[in-house]
Amino acid sequence: MMTPDLSSLDALPTPALLLDETRMMRNIARLAEHAERLGVSLRPHAKTAKSVEAIRRLTGGVPGPITVSTLAEAEVFHDAGHDDILYAVGIAPQKLGRVQSLRARGCDLVVILDSEAQAQAVAQADVPALIEIDSDGHRGGLRPDDPALIRIGRILHDSGCLRGVMTHAGESYSVRGPSSHAEFAEQERKAVVAAAESLRDAGLPCPVVSVGSTPTAHAARDLTGVTELRAGVYMFFDLVMAGIDVCTVDDIALSVLTTVIGHQPTKGWTMIDAGWMALSRDRGTAAQDVDQGYGLVCDENGRVLSDLIVSSANQEHGIVSLRPGADGPMPDLPVGTRLRILPNHACATAAQHERYNVLPQDDGAMQTWPRFGGW
């Protein structure tokens, strides 16, 4: 393997979002292979990347099935050729006009819901839907034995809008290690399969049985009865995922390039130009075994300086210091030194930036992939 030429980094104004495509492609391949072994199709979530170029790599080089978190994502990705999209946030009736417009343009956009009121609005608008199932008490959805399930299924089926069921084990983020995540995966599977069987027992079709979260998707051992798997942050990974052993720190494909702008030597502080505007306010590792502050510090080439974290963040200032309990001394990082910060939560950090600066591979040049936001 050739050593990539990183000299183009020198010209990049900081703070800037860096993407290591080699790591990203390795992360994408890992879950694709696991889904194939489990015999389910993969419907990756586009909310982390929000970039046409990045998502194309997530779906095998061609526009494939995806999950989205906003209608803006559905619109942008449909324009880029994706025509099989799940909008996986409970539908508000006011949004059905935009959904219908996209469907009229040839996009098979499917929504989710968990109430009779939503089902009636969706049936009236002739929009296909999955019923959201609550597998872990995390957020929305019906418990699989909720009698409303059949009532909702019937409202949808009567207008030809019933596509199936889905769940998301958001609570799996709060436990550590593959065997704990496998338990959540089995809980996801059991909940949606039970809901699908209830619907079928009532004479209602349930072709789609969809599960997923990044921890459970990687840990699932058996997905009998499930048809598709969703996950998003795995393409980049982050410190939260490393903290619960879904990946290692070396798998994290995203970082923020920053420059040292000052010091308070008596306090052991090194100031950088990446504050919460560049890193996000996400403190997802605060409740984990190892609190990484606002991010873990690496040198300019990406080598982890494992005792250094961003301990505090203002809008455009970060304070780098030794983590509590670490042996000193603080390394010498003169004004102008460049560092990279690994993010707690890739979705949140990426959202603070307008583009990915894609690190050169082998002897290639640095690329820029635009990101979008909004709703």
Next chain:
Amino acid sequence: MMTPDLSSLDALPTPALLLDETRMMRNIARLAEHAERLGVSLRPHAKTAKSVEAIRRLTGGVPGPITVSTLAEAEVFHDAGHDDILYAVGIAPQKLGRVQSLRARGCDLVVILDSEAQAQAVAQADVPALIEIDSDGHRGGLRPDDPALIRIGRILHDSGCLRGVMTHAGESYSVRGPSSHAEFAEQERKAVVAAAESLRDAGLPCPVVSVGSTPTAHAARDLTGVTELRAGVYMFFDLVMAGIDVCTVDDIALSVLTTVIGHQPTKGWTMIDAGWMALSRDRGTAAQDVDQGYGLVCDENGRVLSDLIVSSANQEHGIVSLRPGADGPMPDLPVGTRLRILPNHACATAAQHERYNVLPQDDGAMQTWPRFGGW
């Protein structure tokens, strides 16, 4: 006063950032009058609004002196006619090329620094600078009695780059009430005036003596020796500022319009389509007397529902519930109901959005003011 027509709100897709211009203009006038009484000029901070239209109102309808937190802000606001700009984040030597370009285009852009290494780089680039003074141990800056002050002053003066001194009492955010903030204001004043006198005693000129933070700017009683006052978030205010009595909740000019998308009745949860992507991850009220979660809930017309907060936030989901200890019951908020969320931290919440939807005043129409981001 006529009742404004809010029907245009109905067509606005959610989540969306709303700006109440009447409140904003009242907030702007309040500090302008206070600065005039104190006999100092005002150099408002543009980092909160990041909008040409909003900042024009902050500087009296014409492009006036401003403070910025990024060179992107300096570039955008100079293009909009502002030619007197302070970049109030410690300068990295790599950024001096962009600073010189702006200065060559006629912008009097001034930087800040607190080390000899930065002073040498700045002197070599012929860029004027203020020396940052640490008045409260919050972040960067030299203590006024640090012998490096005179050395830095001399490096700058020898190349004609010494403009003065500045400080920012970031710690004033951690105390409550005008008399506590007035103590921090006096601490800011004493620190910079002492630094200015040290420089003058050493034969070095110090024309600019700059102080400011939103709490201290409003509470300062005497600014003898100070030439200019900086503050930013006061134009919008937020729950953090209301929580330390710099403003009331009724002064908050910014909110996020959101739609109810689901319920978990047994848990008392109402799900909305404003998650941390729309509200930010800022939890600035968590350490205050009243923790407002991810924001305080109002009805669609802005009437505060004082027992309701956004208790939890995922990327595109917020969970609204009664605040701990509140008497129930949870109000009936059917799917499709619109609410407004007041932000913890206006700078962070505004940064998540691409535009302000400016509420109609009297019988006018709703306006849209674009925002920008990046560095």
